[in-house]
Amino acid sequence: MxxxxxxxxxxxxxxxxxxxxxxxxxxxxxxxxxxxxxxxxxxxxxxxxxxxxxxxxxxxxxxxxxxxxxxxxxxxxxxxxxxxxxxxxxxxxxxxxxxxxxxxxxxxxxxxxxxxxxxxxxxxxxxxxxxxxxxxxxxxxxxxxxxxxxxxxxxxxxxxIAAVFSQLSSRQITKPLLDLKQAVETDHQNLTELTHLPSEVGVLARAIDDKNHKLEQYLKREQLFTGDVSHELRTPLTIIMGASEVLASQLEHDPRLSEFANRISHTAKETSEIISALLLLSRAPEKLDTPQTSINSIAISEVARLKYLLRHKRVTCIVVAEQEYSVCVRPELLKMALGNLIKNAFQYTDEGEVVVSIDAKKIVITDTGLGIPEDMMPLLYERFERLDHKRTGEQTDNVVSDSYSSYKVEGTGLKVEGTGLGLSIVQRIMTHMDWQLTHQAHASGGSTFSIYYK
Incomplete structure (x- = not known):
């Protein structure tokens, strides 16, 4: 064609x-x-x-x-x-x-x-x-x-003659561009050879080479920053987890204080897992080992971990799966993605149910919550975006974005603080694993997020 x-x-x-x-x-x-x-x-x-x-x-x-x-x-x-x-x-x-x-x-x-x-x-x-x-x-x-x-x-x-000449000349004209393409796809040595050309291809090669050097420096700084942050945070987190376990053992006679000590320990462990997942996201996907991971276990674990968000709500949550499903993926990444989506569903559903269904092709999280306006969909996965959602007769000026957004439901006193990064992180994880995330709004309210894995 x-x-x-x-x-x-x-x-x-x-x-x-x-x-x-x-x-x-x-x-x-x-x-x-x-x-x-x-x-x-x-x-x-x-x-x-x-x-x-x-x-x-x-x-x-x-x-x-x-x-x-x-x-x-x-x-x-x-x-x-x-x-x-x-x-x-x-x-x-x-x-x-x-x-x-x-x-x-x-x-x-x-x-x-x-x-x-x-x-x-x-x-x-x-x-x-x-x-x-x-x-x-x-x-x-x-x-x-x-x-x-x-x-x-x-x-x-x-x-x-025009047809023959155009065929020959087009090859000669596009050959430098094809050489430049091959040089960019292979290594910098071939690209450096093209930077000395006096033609427009040489100008383009020098611009690409300069941009590559800047990107390398940026990626190197990011990797160093990620490594330094993870190294520096693991030590205080380890101390917090150890101290919280000792504190919990000393407060066994006081269930209320013991619960706070356990929450400190659990939060420190979750933070450590988040750091591990972010470190994995900073690496190239082809360099990661992908063990066989149980989707059911992680989904049930995340539902249980986040169940505290439903304590004062008339909301039920069920995990539906006909059998045990597994996929080749880093468990830290799957845990972070599912955790963000389930947390979203729990935070923004005041009554009804949240259903996590699993099959051989996808994971679906469905809720009966506030939902997301159609005109706000283009900003759904943007970083630091917080979407205003108004529901006439129930609550007004509600801020809805993701699990890290700031949101308040008038009349309940519930308030969720955040920066608007949750769904953007989930989308980044999907891209990193070459999976697909889709969203579907319900006419009666609520949302359905689907993760299609390979």
Whole structure:
């Protein structure tokens, strides 16, 4: 299929159109010259015949000369010729009858003034008449056929040459670009060789090489930052987990204080897992090992971990799966993705149910909560975006984005603080694992997020 977006095809098409334009120009010039020459020859012949007729026959209303030539005084000319005739030779298709039948040909005619007398001179074109009575015009007609055949051959040859030349030239023009593409895809050594070229390709290669160096430095800084942050945070988190476990053991007699100590320990562990997941996201996907991971176990674990968000709500949550499903993925990444989506559903559902269903192709989280307005969908996965959602008669000015957004439901006192990063992180995880995340809003309220895995 011809792809016009390709640079090579654009060059080919440009050459071909240029060749057609040149051919049309030359054909037009040839046809114009042929018509002008024929008219001048006809005009000269008719004027010559007018002189001869006047010498031989003196002044006559109509002169009939050689076959096909008639000269009329203007007043005696046919009415249609009087209306059409000008000083320029014109042609008009006519049909005349002979013994062999009707013949269609051209009638040449023009108006001429001599000694204050107007004449209309006509010439009926016919090959036999021309050959016998006007050899010059016969030679011209013969040459005209020769030039027409030569012009047709020239047009076909020009188009063929244009096609071949466009094919060769487009290859030569696009070859540096293909070399640049290959150099960018392979290594920097080949790209460095192209940066010394004085052409536009060299300019582009130098720009790409400079951009690559900046990206490398940026990625290196990000990797160093991620590694340093994880290293520096693991030590205090380990201390917090150890201290919270000791504190919990000392507060066994006080269930209320013991619960707070356990929450400190659980939160520290979750933070450590989040750091591990973010470290995995900073690595190339092909460098990660992907063990067989149980989806059911992680879904049940995340539902249980986040169940505290439903303590003061009339909301039920169920996990639906016909069997045990597994997928090759890092458990930390799957845990973070599912955790964010389930947390969203729990936070923004005040009554009804949240259903986590699992099958062989996808994980679906459905809730009966606030839902997301259609006009806000383009911003759903944007970082730091917080969407205003208004529900008439229930709550107003609600801020809805994801599990890290700030949201308050009037009349309940529930408030969720955050920065608007949850869904953007989930989307980043999906891209990293080459999975797909989709969202579907419900007409009656609520949302459905689906994770399609491979």
């Amino acid at each position: 011809f792809n016009l977006d390709a640079i090579a095809n654009k060059f080919r098409l440009s050459y071909f159109l240029f060749a057609i334009l040149i051919c049309v120009t030359f054909v037009s010039i040839f046809m114009y010259a042929e018509v002008r020459m024929e008219r001048e020859l006809v005009k000269a012949r008719l004027l010559q015949q007018l002189e001869l007729s006047q010498k031989e026959n003196l002044e006559q209303p109509i002169y009939s000369a050689e076959p096909g030539i008639n000269i009329y005084r203007y007043d005696n000319a046919p009415g249609n010729l009087q209306l059409l005739a000008t000083e320029t030779v014109q042609e008009m298709p006519v049909t005349f009858t002979t013994q062999e039948g009707d013949i269609k040909t051209e009638l040449h005619f023009f108006r001429y003034q001599k000694d204050k007398q107007n004449y209309i001179l006509t010439y009926l074109e016919d090959d036999e008449m021309v050959m016998e009575n006007y050899p010059v015009l016969a030679i011209f007609e013969h040459l005209e056929d020769i030039f027409a055949d030569a012009l047709k051959a020239a047009v076909l040859l020009s188009l063929l």
